[in-house]
Amino acid sequence: MSNGKAKAYTNIALIKYWGKQDEDLIIPSNSSLSLTLDAFYTITNVSFSKNNQKDRFYLNKQLQNNQQSKKVYQFLDLVRKKAQTDLFAEVTSYNHVPTAAGLASSASGMAALAGACNEALRLNLSNEELSALARRGSGSACRSIFGGFVEWEKGNSDSSSLAHQIESNHWEDQLAMIFILVNDRPKTISSRLGMQQTVKTSSYFPIWVKEAEKDLIIAKNAIAYQDFEALGKVSEANALKMHATTLACEPPFSYWSPDSLRAMDEVRTLRQQGFSCYFTMDAGPNVKVLCQKNDAPAILQELQKEFLPSQLIIANAGPEIEFLERNVSR
Numbered sequence: 001m002s003n004g005k006a007k008a009y010t011n012i013a014l015i016k017y018w019g020k021q022d023e024d025l026i027i028p029s030n031s032s033l034s035l036t037l038d039a040f041y042t043i044t045n046v047s048f049s050k051n052n053q054k055d056r057f058y059l060n061k062q063l064q065n066n067q068q069s070k071k072v073y074q075f076l077d078l079v080r081k082k083a084q085t086d087l088f089a090e091v092t093s094y095n096h097v098p099t100a101a102g103l104a105s106s107a108s109g110m111a112a113l114a115g116a117c118n119e120a121l122r123l124n125l126s127n128e129e130l131s132a133l134a135r136r137g138s139g140s141a142c143r144s145i146f147g148g149f150v151e152w153e154k155g156n157s158d159s160s161s162l163a164h165q166i167e168s169n170h171w172e173d174q175l176a177m178i179f180i181l182v183n184d185r186p187k188t189i190s191s192r193l194g195m196q197q198t199v200k201t202s203s204y205f206p207i208w209v210k211e212a213e214k215d216l217i218i219a220k221n222a223i224a225y226q227d228f229e230a231l232g233k234v235s236e237a238n239a240l241k242m243h244a245t246t247l248a249c250e251p252p253f254s255y256w257s258p259d260s261l262r263a264m265d266e267v268r269t270l271r272q273q274g275f276s277c278y279f280t281m282d283a284g285p286n287v288k289v290l291c292q293k294n295d296a297p298a299i300l301q302e303l304q305k306e307f308l309p310s311q312l313i314i315a316n317a318g319p320e321i322e323f324l325e326r327n328v329s330r
Helices: 069-082 105-120 125-134 139-143 190-200 203-226 228-247 258-272 294-304
Strands: 004-014 020-022 032-049 056-059 089-095 149-155 162-165 175-182 277-280 289-293 313-317 322-328
Touching: 004 139, 004 203, 004 228, 004 277, 020 105, 032 105, 032 175, 032 203, 056 069, 069 089, 069 105, 069 203, 069 322, 089 105, 105 139, 125 139, 125 149, 125 162, 139 149, 139 162, 139 175, 162 203, 175 294, 190 228, 203 228, 228 277, 228 289, 258 277, 258 289, 258 294, 294 313
Parallel strands: 056 089
Antiparallel strands: 004 032, 004 322, 032 089, 032 149, 032 313, 149 162, 175 289, 175 313, 277 289
16 A cells, blocks of 8 residues: 655646646646745645555545546546556545635645655656646646746646746745635636637637736746836736636636626725735636735735625745655555
C-alpha cells in the first residue's frame, strides 16, 4: 500500500486564463498570472493498494458518484500510466473552499491530488514538473503548486505548459485580497463549458487573447517595480475583458449576479473616496478585492456597511504546496 498526503492553496488569477488551444492537454490560449492565497485550501490523501477493487473518491467525508468523480478518476488513470502501476486508489479530500462557486476549488483540489499522487507513487517530480501534471487535472491547478505570484506559461506542449513562481522580493506579503461572497452555490455553467463556448462562438475571443498577453507584460512590470496602482488597474481591466467575451457568445451568458454588480460598484465608490482597491472576478459571481495589507482593515470596515460579515473574508498571500505524509508498505 502506498499513501501520500498534500495540502494546496487556492490561487486567484490577476491576469486570467480563459480559453484553450488544446482541450485534451489543457494547454491555454494565453499565459496567465495569479496570486496564491492562504484562506482557502484543500487537503488530500491518496492510498493506492492491491486491496482496492476500484477507485473511490470521498469529498468532505461524502462518497462521490461516478459523475462527480469523473475528473479525479481520469487523473488517476493518468498518474497510473506515468507510474506504470495498475493499483486502484482511495482518495479522501477535504475542501476548505466552496466547491464550483468561482473560488478556485478545482485549482487547490487538483493540485493537492497531484501532490499526493506524486508522494504515494514516488514519481519524484520537481515542482515545475508537478505543475505540468496538475494542469492535466485542472488548468489553474498548475499555479497552486507555487506560492506568491505565479506565472503559467502557456507553452505549446504537455511538457512546456507549466507554472513558475515570479520573484518579487516578497512584495506579495504586503498585499491582501478580500473575498465578497455573494453566492457560494455551484455555477450553472462550468468554467470548462464556458471556455468552450467562448472559444467557439465569441467574436471577442481573438481580441481577448492579444489583450491578455499585453496585460501580462504590464502586470509583471508592476510586480517588478512594486507598483500597486498599476497592478490593480491592469487586474481589474483584464477581468472585465474576460467577462466581456461571454457576452459576445452565441447565445450570450454571464457569471455575474445583481450582487456582483453591486460589489463592483462599491469598490469603485471606495476608490472615489480615496481607498486604493481594485476588483477581480473569475468564472463565478463572487468578487475579490485586491488591496494593500495595511489598508485591508479599513476597506473591510467599509464593505461591512454593504455586506454581511459572513460574506467577507480576508486572505493574505499563501505558500507553495505542502507534502504532509508519505507512507509506503509492502
